[in-house]
Amino acid sequence: xxxxxxxxNKDQGPGLIKRIWRFLRHPAATISAGALLxxxxxxxxxxxxxxxxxxxxxxxxxxxxxxxxxxxxxxxxYTETAHYNNASGVRATCPDCHVPKEWVHKVxxxxxxxxxxxxxxxxxxxxxxxxxxxxxxxxxxVWTAMKKTDSRECxxxxxxxxxxxxxxxxxxxxxxxxxxxxxxxCIDCHQGIAHSLPANALEAYKEKVSAVYD
Amino acid sequence: MKTGVPWKAxxxxxxxxxxxxxxxxxxxxxxxxxxxxxxxxxxxxxPIARPQNTRVNREFRQQPPxxxxxxxxxxxxxxxxxxxxxxxxANAGEKKAPTLSMTHYADxxxxxxxxxxxxxxFCTQCHVPQVEAEPLxxxxxxxxxxx
Numbered sequence: 482x483x484x485x486x487x488x489x490n491k492d493q494g495p496g497l498i499k500r501i502w503r504f505l506r507h508p509a510a511t512i513s514a515g516a517l518l519x520x521x522x523x524x525x526x527x528x529x530x531x532x533x534x535x536x537x538x539x540x541x542x543x544x545x546x547x548x549x550x551x552x553x554x555x556x557x558x559y560t561e562t563a564h565y566n567n568a569s570g571v572r573a574t575c576p577d578c579h580v581p582k583e584w585v586h587k588v589x590x591x592x593x594x595x596x597x598x599x600x601x602x603x604x605x606x607x608x609x610x611x612x613x614x615x616x617x618x619x620x621x622x623v624w625t626a627m628k629k630t631d632s633r634e635c636x637x638x639x640x641x642x643x644x645x646x647x648x649x650x651x652x653x654x655x656x657x658x659x660x661x662x663x664x665x666x667c668i669d670c671h672q673g674i675a676h677s678l679p680a681n682a683l684e685a686y687k688e689k690v691s692a693v694y695d
Numbered sequence: 696m697k698t699g700v701p702w703k704a705x706x707x708x709x710x711x712x713x714x715x716x717x718x719x720x721x722x723x724x725x726x727x728x729x730x731x732x733x734x735x736x737x738x739x740x741x742p743i744a745r746p747q748n749t750r751v752n753r754e755f756r757q758q759p760p761x762x763x764x765x766x767x768x769x770x771x772x773x774x775x776x777x778x779x780x781x782x783x784x785a786n787a788g789e790k791k792a793p794t795l796s797m798t799h800y801a802d803x804x805x806x807x808x809x810x811x812x813x814x815x816x817f818c819t820q821c822h823v824p825q826v827e828a829e830p831l832x833x834x835x836x837x838x839x840x841x842x
Contacts, residue, residue, distance in 0.1 A: 677772075680775065
């Protein structure tokens with residue numbers, strides 16, 4: 482029936498799209514309100530559930546390093562750092578730092594990530610040399626995002642209000658007190674804590690991030 | 696087991712009650728702070744001493760100064776030298792860190808540069824942090840410093 486309907490046929494009346502449209506625009510006369518409601522609820526749960534499931538699925542480290550671009554470069558570097566291995570055994574994985582926790586910001590970031598799919602298809606960073614060439618640009622993007630949001634993702638765990646400066650090492654304590662007073666944000670000092678910095682990273686931060694957004 | 700009026704307990708409770716009243720009276724006269732200052736005044740405390748974080752004297756005149764902090768998290772490679780974020784002459788004031796010796800800004804021909812000389816790039820070749828650890832081999836070094 483459907484493959485006949487797909488091709489408009491004068492003998493059989495209107496085409497498939499037209500018939501679906503007509504069906505949707507008219508009140509359901511032969512189905513009970515209860516059944517309609519039940520179908521609505523089931524379909525709703527299925528839709529919302531699968532939406533949330535895919536949001537969570539794409540928010541795992543396993544998914545992030547499914548691409549060798551991530552696994553061979555940034556992930557490999559991250560495994561050498563404190564956010565991967567440390568005394569207390571608390572680990573921050575890719576999405577903890579790179580995907581916002583709040584729903585609206587999270588969805589915005591997920592939509593932005595479609596650009597990453599496009600570049601994956603283009604193969605923009607599919608070799609270590611290409612990645613290295615782009616690294617400063619990519620890092621600057623992340624720095625800028627963190628600067629604009631006052632390092633929101635860092636602060637999911639590291640909050641000035643819950644920091645005891647007295648317990649910190651003298652140098653850290655002094656620097657954090659000053660930073661707090663000056664209204665600085667985490668990324669202003671802590672660049673390259675989980676991934677290697679490219680050449681001229683420090684100059685680039687001053688020029689393209691501090692100078693623009695301070 | 697003895698039963699009857701627990702006089703001991705009653706006495707203790709009475710004494711505690713009385714002292715409680717006394718404490719209340721003291722309260723009425725004004726709060727006596729154990730901190731020694733008003734609650735809205737900041738109290739400055741000594742930083743917690745950590746042995747590795749104090750500057751170490753040199754043991755011979757040409758000794759590269761030791762690093763009084765951890766260095767493993769700082770990237771020092773062909774691309775970046777994170778020591779310079781604090782210790783380069785351009786940043787040291789703001790970061791309240793000691794500046795590199797000016798000898799480190801002269802290249803091998805003696806020309807003065809604004810950036811650290813390439814020959815001095817890898818700080819940890821000479822400057823190292825110290826930990827309180829048993830030496831692996833016996834150390835027979837006698838310092839030339841006279842303290």
